[in-house]
Amino acid sequence: MLNYLISGISLGSVYAIIALGYTMVYGIAKMLNFAHGDIIMVGGYAAFCAGTYLGWPVPLAILFSMMICTILGIVIEKLAYKPLRNATSLAVLITAIGVSYLLQNLALLIWTSNPKAFPNMVNFIPSIVLGKNSDNPITISSATIVTIAASIIIMVALTLFTGKTKMGKAMRAVSEDKGAAQLMGINVNATISVTFAIGSGLAAIAGVLLCSAYPTLMPTTGSMPGIKAFTAAVLGGIGSIPGAMLGGILLGILEKFAQAYISTQLSDAIVFAALIVVLLVKPTGLLGKKMTEKV
Amino acid sequence: MSSNPNDTKYVAVPGPGMIPERDKDKRPVLEASHLGIDFGGLTAVDEFNIAIGATEIGGLIGPNGAGKTTVFNLLTKVYQPTRGVIMLDGKDTHGMNTTQANQAGIARTFQNIRLFDKLTVEENVKIGLHSSIGYHLPSAVLRLPRYWREEKKAHERALELLDIFDMADMADVRSSSLPYGAQRRLEIVRALATGPKILLLDEPAAGMNPSETEELMNNIRKIRDTFNIAVLLIEHDMNLVMGICENIIVLNFGKIIAKGNPKTIQNDPKVIEAYLGSQDGE
Amino acid sequence: MGNKIKILGKTNKNSLMGFINYGIIILFFVVITIVKQAGALTNALSGQLIPICAYIVMALSLNLVVGISGELSLGHAGFMSVGAFSGVIVSGAMNYGGVTNGAIRLIVAMIVGAILAGIAGVVIGIPVLRLRGDYLAIVTLAFGEIIKNVLNCLYVGVDKAGLHFSVTDEAHMDMSAEGVTLVRGPMGAVGVVKASTFLAGIILILLTLFVIQNLVNSRTGRAIMAIRDNRIAAEATGINVTKYKMIAFVTSAVIAGSAGALYGLNFSTIVPKKFDFNTSILILVFVVLGGIGNLTGSIIAAALLTVLPEIFRPFQDYRMLVYAIVLILVMIATNNERLRAFWKRIGHIFRKKGGELNEQ
Amino acid sequence: MSDSLLKVEDLNVYYGSIHAIKGISFEVNEGEIVTLIGANGAGKSTSLNTIAGLLKPRTGKITFCGKNLVGVHAHRIIREGMALCPEGRRVFLQLSVKENLEMGAYTRPDSEIADSLDMVYGLFPRLKERYKQVAGTLSGGEQQMLAMGRALMSKPRLMMLDEPSMGLAPILVDQIFDIIKNLHAAGTTILLVEQNARKALGVADRAYVLETGRIVNSGTGAELLNDDSVKRAYLGG
Amino acid sequence: TSGNDTAGTENKPEPAATTETTTDAGTETADAATEGDGVLTGTLKVGMIGPLTGGAALYGNAVDNGVKIAVDEINAEAGSFQMDYNPQDDEHDAEKSVNAYNQLKDWGVQAIIGTVTTTPCIAVSAEANSDRIFMLTPSASAADVTANKDQTYQLCFSDPNQGSASAQYISENSLATKVAIIYKNDDAYSTGIYQTFKTKAAELGLDVVSETTFMDGSDTDFTVQLTAAKDAGADLVFLPMYYTPASLILSQANAMGYAPTFFGVDGMDGILGIEGFDTSLAEGVILLTPFAADATDDLTVNFVSKFEAAYGETPIQFAADGYDCAKVIYAALKFYAENNGGLNVDGMSASDLCDILIQVLSNPAFSVDGVTGEQMQWSANGEVNKAPKGMVIQNGVYVGL
Numbered sequence A: 001m002l003n004y005l006i007s008g009i010s011l012g013s014v015y016a017i018i019a020l021g022y023t024m025v026y027g028i029a030k031m032l033n034f035a036h037g038d039i040i041m042v043g044g045y046a047a048f049c050a051g052t053y054l055g056w057p058v059p060l061a062i063l064f065s066m067m068i069c070t071i072l073g074i075v076i077e078k079l080a081y082k083p084l085r086n087a088t089s090l091a092v093l094i095t096a097i098g099v100s101y102l103l104q105n106l107a108l109l110i111w112t113s114n115p116k117a118f119p120n121m122v123n124f125i126p127s128i129v130l131g132k133n134s135d136n137p138i139t140i141s142s143a144t145i146v147t148i149a150a151s152i153i154i155m156v157a158l159t160l161f162t163g164k165t166k167m168g169k170a171m172r173a174v175s176e177d178k179g180a181a182q183l184m185g186i187n188v189n190a191t192i193s194v195t196f197a198i199g200s201g202l203a204a205i206a207g208v209l210l211c212s213a214y215p216t217l218m219p220t221t222g223s224m225p226g227i228k229a230f231t232a233a234v235l236g237g238i239g240s241i242p243g244a245m246l247g248g249i250l251l252g253i254l255e256k257f258a259q260a261y262i263s264t265q266l267s268d269a270i271v272f273a274a275l276i277v278v279l280l281v282k283p284t285g286l287l288g289k290k291m292t293e294k295v
Numbered sequence B: 001m002s003s004n005p006n007d008t009k010y011v012a013v014p015g016p017g018m019i020p021e022r023d024k025d026k027r028p029v030l031e032a033s034h035l036g037i038d039f040g041g042l043t044a045v046d047e048f049n050i051a052i053g054a055t056e057i058g059g060l061i062g063p064n065g066a067g068k069t070t071v072f073n074l075l076t077k078v079y080q081p082t083r084g085v086i087m088l089d090g091k092d093t094h095g096m097n098t099t100q101a102n103q104a105g106i107a108r109t110f111q112n113i114r115l116f117d118k119l120t121v122e123e124n125v126k127i128g129l130h131s132s133i134g135y136h137l138p139s140a141v142l143r144l145p146r147y148w149r150e151e152k153k154a155h156e157r158a159l160e161l162l163d164i165f166d167m168a169d170m171a172d173v174r175s176s177s178l179p180y181g182a183q184r185r186l187e188i189v190r191a192l193a194t195g196p197k198i199l200l201l202d203e204p205a206a207g208m209n210p211s212e213t214e215e216l217m218n219n220i221r222k223i224r225d226t227f228n229i230a231v232l233l234i235e236h237d238m239n240l241v242m243g244i245c246e247n248i249i250v251l252n253f254g255k256i257i258a259k260g261n262p263k264t265i266q267n268d269p270k271v272i273e274a275y276l277g278s279q280d281g282e
Numbered sequence C: 001m002g003n004k005i006k007i008l009g010k011t012n013k014n015s016l017m018g019f020i021n022y023g024i025i026i027l028f029f030v031v032i033t034i035v036k037q038a039g040a041l042t043n044a045l046s047g048q049l050i051p052i053c054a055y056i057v058m059a060l061s062l063n064l065v066v067g068i069s070g071e072l073s074l075g076h077a078g079f080m081s082v083g084a085f086s087g088v089i090v091s092g093a094m095n096y097g098g099v100t101n102g103a104i105r106l107i108v109a110m111i112v113g114a115i116l117a118g119i120a121g122v123v124i125g126i127p128v129l130r131l132r133g134d135y136l137a138i139v140t141l142a143f144g145e146i147i148k149n150v151l152n153c154l155y156v157g158v159d160k161a162g163l164h165f166s167v168t169d170e171a172h173m174d175m176s177a178e179g180v181t182l183v184r185g186p187m188g189a190v191g192v193v194k195a196s197t198f199l200a201g202i203i204l205i206l207l208t209l210f211v212i213q214n215l216v217n218s219r220t221g222r223a224i225m226a227i228r229d230n231r232i233a234a235e236a237t238g239i240n241v242t243k244y245k246m247i248a249f250v251t252s253a254v255i256a257g258s259a260g261a262l263y264g265l266n267f268s269t270i271v272p273k274k275f276d277f278n279t280s281i282l283i284l285v286f287v288v289l290g291g292i293g294n295l296t297g298s299i300i301a302a303a304l305l306t307v308l309p310e311i312f313r314p315f316q317d318y319r320m321l322v323y324a325i326v327l328i329l330v331m332i333a334t335n336n337e338r339l340r341a342f343w344k345r346i347g348h349i350f351r352k353k354g355g356e357l358n359e360q
Numbered sequence D: 001m002s003d004s005l006l007k008v009e010d011l012n013v014y015y016g017s018i019h020a021i022k023g024i025s026f027e028v029n030e031g032e033i034v035t036l037i038g039a040n041g042a043g044k045s046t047s048l049n050t051i052a053g054l055l056k057p058r059t060g061k062i063t064f065c066g067k068n069l070v071g072v073h074a075h076r077i078i079r080e081g082m083a084l085c086p087e088g089r090r091v092f093l094q095l096s097v098k099e100n101l102e103m104g105a106y107t108r109p110d111s112e113i114a115d116s117l118d119m120v121y122g123l124f125p126r127l128k129e130r131y132k133q134v135a136g137t138l139s140g141g142e143q144q145m146l147a148m149g150r151a152l153m154s155k156p157r158l159m160m161l162d163e164p165s166m167g168l169a170p171i172l173v174d175q176i177f178d179i180i181k182n183l184h185a186a187g188t189t190i191l192l193v194e195q196n197a198r199k200a201l202g203v204a205d206r207a208y209v210l211e212t213g214r215i216v217n218s219g220t221g222a223e224l225l226n227d228d229s230v231k232r233a234y235l236g237g
Numbered sequence E: 001t002s003g004n005d006t007a008g009t010e011n012k013p014e015p016a017a018t019t020e021t022t023t024d025a026g027t028e029t030a031d032a033a034t035e036g037d038g039v040l041t042g043t044l045k046v047g048m049i050g051p052l053t054g055g056a057a058l059y060g061n062a063v064d065n066g067v068k069i070a071v072d073e074i075n076a077e078a079g080s081f082q083m084d085y086n087p088q089d090d091e092h093d094a095e096k097s098v099n100a101y102n103q104l105k106d107w108g109v110q111a112i113i114g115t116v117t118t119t120p121c122i123a124v125s126a127e128a129n130s131d132r133i134f135m136l137t138p139s140a141s142a143a144d145v146t147a148n149k150d151q152t153y154q155l156c157f158s159d160p161n162q163g164s165a166s167a168q169y170i171s172e173n174s175l176a177t178k179v180a181i182i183y184k185n186d187d188a189y190s191t192g193i194y195q196t197f198k199t200k201a202a203e204l205g206l207d208v209v210s211e212t213t214f215m216d217g218s219d220t221d222f223t224v225q226l227t228a229a230k231d232a233g234a235d236l237v238f239l240p241m242y243y244t245p246a247s248l249i250l251s252q253a254n255a256m257g258y259a260p261t262f263f264g265v266d267g268m269d270g271i272l273g274i275e276g277f278d279t280s281l282a283e284g285v286i287l288l289t290p291f292a293a294d295a296t297d298d299l300t301v302n303f304v305s306k307f308e309a310a311y312g313e314t315p316i317q318f319a320a321d322g323y324d325c326a327k328v329i330y331a332a333l334k335f336y337a338e339n340n341g342g343l344n345v346d347g348m349s350a351s352d353l354c355d356i357l358i359q360v361l362s363n364p365a366f367s368v369d370g371v372t373g374e375q376m377q378w379s380a381n382g383e384v385n386k387a388p389k390g391m392v393i394q395n396g397v398y399v400g401l
């Protein structure tokens, strides 16, 4: 029981950290960036290359990965999304999918389809073993500890950033009405670029942590966790930063409990059914704010 | 019917209010009593009582944020009241939703214009005519004669209605590219197309210049006279309010502070203080 | 009077667009048939004809949800899946029972597929339609995943006693020895006896167009679009929001179900995984690329994007990369304001002036 | 005239294929109140939005303080010292009243915000009462006050107001015009679009009359107030 | 006469390759070739279908790389005979696979290696069966791949074969008393092996104490599955799956401190080749695989060294399968040419070639030594006969059992 809870939290914290990036970009750019999962994959490869091929120390490798992803995020935004600034959100969604294909196939050409075993980059923190002397000791891995810590830090930082800083408020203004935001003197393009830069930088961290926890790295590594994290973000209330965190953790626990106590065969169906039920009861997700539409 | 709203005679009804003498044989189209709603801690409307005669033109005025639009939202069931009763044409609206309220005979326009943007002007009106178009999905899909007949009727009716505001020649224009004033008028036509017994207009003259407002005033009267329906309107343009409203209710902080014909309201010190201010501009 | 003529002209324009769509499809059929008779049709293209038809129908039906009703659905392949599997099961059972005529099996399969997908549409529509925007998207996505997951556990067989089902494994179907397994969990339906034909595909597209176009140009269609444009105003205008959203959603599901049956009976095997998130997205790409709400666009986009990856085969390793780049570029190009204005101006040269406001 | 703060020359603006502004020219001098009047759809809002950079003209010249504005991003134009209180309010519905006001002062140093906030709260006490409420749930008139307050927060050299009195109670309409007069007295240049033409002409130094995208008349406020055609068309009987 | 019209019959509709037909067809073609020297000449158009992009790209690319090595060898060795090789991507999707197949047909393909993955292979082999185009799949292992299709052959073990062989092996060697199974629920290969394993295990009296699954979306965390196995007291965990998820299972079991015997199938091969993989995690893993990259026989050494030189990585079993497929086709044609006074494949129809290949492969006198097995022969239903080799991983290398 405790065992499953902990593995649920481990898995959930990975979902959470991906969902945070998703929600951040969604909240501001009002777009479902389906390429987010693939930026995570690129982050993983960047850290892998820096660490394994170039032999850089871990902090440097992570920084390198963040840099690559941040630049990648900005470039993608400039080339693919910016020309669609006034298009429907669906057009942007489809473009994001195009970008996702592009990244996956580029990765396939660069790094081939063979999986890479990702080294645990966060084992500078020891894992915790509960009940060492009992029959069933429970290990909380270093990756889990770091992932939880990182997602909490990121959650708090993002909440403060969007809620309190001038830039953060400008982002919210941009997300609502770009024209009116320009009338305030806000540089809309720069603001959106910053959003993508932050989102992609977070994706790099998520990539490193995802691969540290589940160490196989392939060109398709990011896509399924990406979808799960998107689900988590919705569960928590998309656009809500604490919601992404909560949604991620809950989804992880739900998945593990469904596997453990109901069926490993139907666990996905159960998880998604639970999501539907939650949305029925709370149509805007757990922590989602009700969009007040005054008549 | 009298053109000077100050001349309208009023009689009391069993419920909470007065209606024009000419409507006394018909029951009031709308009666609300002890109506109220809270938003969290804020009491937006409280103890709101009203009765509207079958062909009355009523006015609802008050400072910004007094709760006027909220009253409209309550009457049209966009919000469910925290307390109070709304009777529409003798029917209790308790448990109704907006759609049902409209079908029961109440139609409205919105303070922030809400048109069907991607549809043409004519199509907007046809949405209003929806329930009066007499065919069902199978006849539409199979294109039975009934479909053509009813569509033709709807088309003609839509143009007739648009003609009230001289908008028939805009029938094919996408509604979102209409200028502001025309959008407001289209909303009125659309509301009218639903065949209401009472029409609620939320600041119909906003964004119109004085000449346009005057024209609007005539049109509202025309609507009342040709369709024989009641009108209740919110407006900050005193020329319009005083020009056509036979009975005016003044709200402040969600409560009624005055009721009466234009003349009494204009001279009510409470209203002057809270709402009208010194009348230098007029 | 002048107005009336002009407006009747507008109605004619709508039906004209309708006829253009029928025309495109019939032309497509005629051209392909002629080329085939002449022996000039490549195997590559001929093998894709039926999938193209199925995807066109899928795109049209999704356009009803996305374009006309304005809801984002990310699980449309789920309905296709329901149609495909129920169609394959019915057809397999009929075949076992001695009905070997392909046309009859296909028609029955399409009808059953449509009905079951429609039922799924109602079941999912009830919760889904309370939600808005992206929340609806995620529930439809969830629905697609659930269907996939459940079908992965489904075993179906047929014997003299009728159909047998199990959700654990083949043995639990309690089928007699002479029975035939039709669906085998993750291995899907194997040994499907094909029944789909190109002609059937064309007829299905024409039927779909007929239903959707006539639906859109009716009071029902207008009500659906009104809800899309402004829900609150639609309510205040007496439109029953739930009812009309449901009509759009279920109609779309029904059509998708029949497309699924067409698709399923074109391959000797289908697996639940085929109808996953990626397929839903693919169909959405057709709709968006063709222009949201634009049926002609959906038809062309579905056909082109289905053959495009095949055309790119000479690029070999770079094939999918090229596809991705083309996808992005086309999205940007079709949404570029300047380009759009350009097309519009060109359109105006061909069209008579009218419907414009400022130019008296 | 070299001392004109804003100069618009032969401006043409299109919405797709709709020609909304057909070659208008006008100017606003430093310290003036200039008003544009005209019927619905005449192109008043379009003109203001084009000057502020929200719309791109197809041809024509706009200069502000001698600098060209055509092709410059809206946020840069605003930073030159211009503010627009737009038609339809366009307040940030999800942001609180206070945050909306802070956005108004986005281009100004943080240290100056507090004073301006107090100033706006002083003008519209209702906003102070509701400073935490999200703007989306404000009443129409309250939102209009907020839009006006937000524009005031930037302390512009040129203030463009698009129907600032729309939806406001009579008592507040008077107040808005008082604010305009005070701004003017403090040296701010004002370009005003109003349906309440009588009041607008009353405060304006000069005015232009727009009709279907063209300027058909111009003069001082007083001249136009007494112009018969203007009276008939815009001032009502 | 396509095989699948008579669904339900267990046996092949056309009992393949009796000696009679051999001579018949042989003399005919030999006459046509007008050569009597027993030499194989001409250019053979060989197609390959497999996932070169997408989630299963790993397997398709491995096969492709393996085939390329073989084709190069063949083309270098036999001057007058050449293989023109054309790989096509199917993204592990039946529809795309049929498209790829049709592309190959337009190109004029004479024989097909593929398809690599199971579901697409079932779809394509049905088409190829009615078109009479020979297929030899390197790795699509389900029984349905060959069922009722006389022209489709497998180079790999079939799923039933592997499943029951594994159960047999475990039982015979008394590797365990309690067995747990973890398999991939949305994968035909994995479920196929699982089902036959389970049936056989029941027959043999093996105690299967835990059966758990995973899917595409939940293939990262295996805590629940491993805990279930551990709690049930399983001392052997059977992993019928590819090596990517298996590598995660091994590392997570290690983290849990759970150390049963892990028993894999041919898909497990390659686990040692994962770049950066800590091979100590795989210590003691047993797998039944026909191929070991560090085997020391000449064939393997030759193949592995060429492969490493060309691609900079160790070949996995799929690569070896692909390599052998090309070699088998070549060997079969040569066999035919030698026994029938020569063969010129230029312009020969695919269906004639199909008949020849069926004839040869079902000829008991024909066998091939490949890197994935010695003395490979084929049964009439298209299954390969070769001895599965039990391997155990010790000190990071395979050691034959």
Ligand SMILES: Nc1ncnc2c1ncn2[C@@H]1O[C@H](COP(=O)(O)OP(=O)(O)OP(=O)(O)O)[C@@H](O)[C@H]1O
Pocket: B176, B177, B178, B179, B180, B181, B207, C357, C358, D015, D018, D020, D038, D039, D040, D041, D042, D043, D044, D045, D046, D047, D087
């Ligand atoms: N977004 C738009 N798309 C298409 N046409 C538009 C758009 N906005 C305005 N127009 C058209 O441009 C013309 C000028 O409109 P504008 O809004 O500038 O008028 P206005 O003078 O501000 O009118 P109002 O008094 O109603 O605010 C009108 O004919 C209008 O229909």
Ligand SMILES: Nc1ncnc2c1ncn2[C@@H]1O[C@H](COP(=O)(O)OP(=O)(O)OP(=O)(O)O)[C@@H](O)[C@H]1O
Pocket: A292, A294, B039, B042, B044, B062, B063, B064, B065, B066, B067, B068, B069, B070, B071, B111, D137, D138, D139, D140, D141, D142, D167
């Ligand atoms: N959904 C809501 N949540 C919270 N407060 C609300 C909500 N709707 C309205 N209010 C508040 O209730 C009060 C009344 O609003 P209402 O819109 O009815 O005013 P109004 O009389 O129409 O004013 P105006 O003339 O400015 O349109 C306002 O102070 C508003 O802020």
Ligand SMILES: [Mg+2]
Pocket: B068, B069, B070, B111, D139, D140, D141
């Ligand atoms: Mg109001």
Ligand SMILES: [Mg+2]
Pocket: B180, D044, D045, D046, D087
């Ligand atoms: Mg305007």
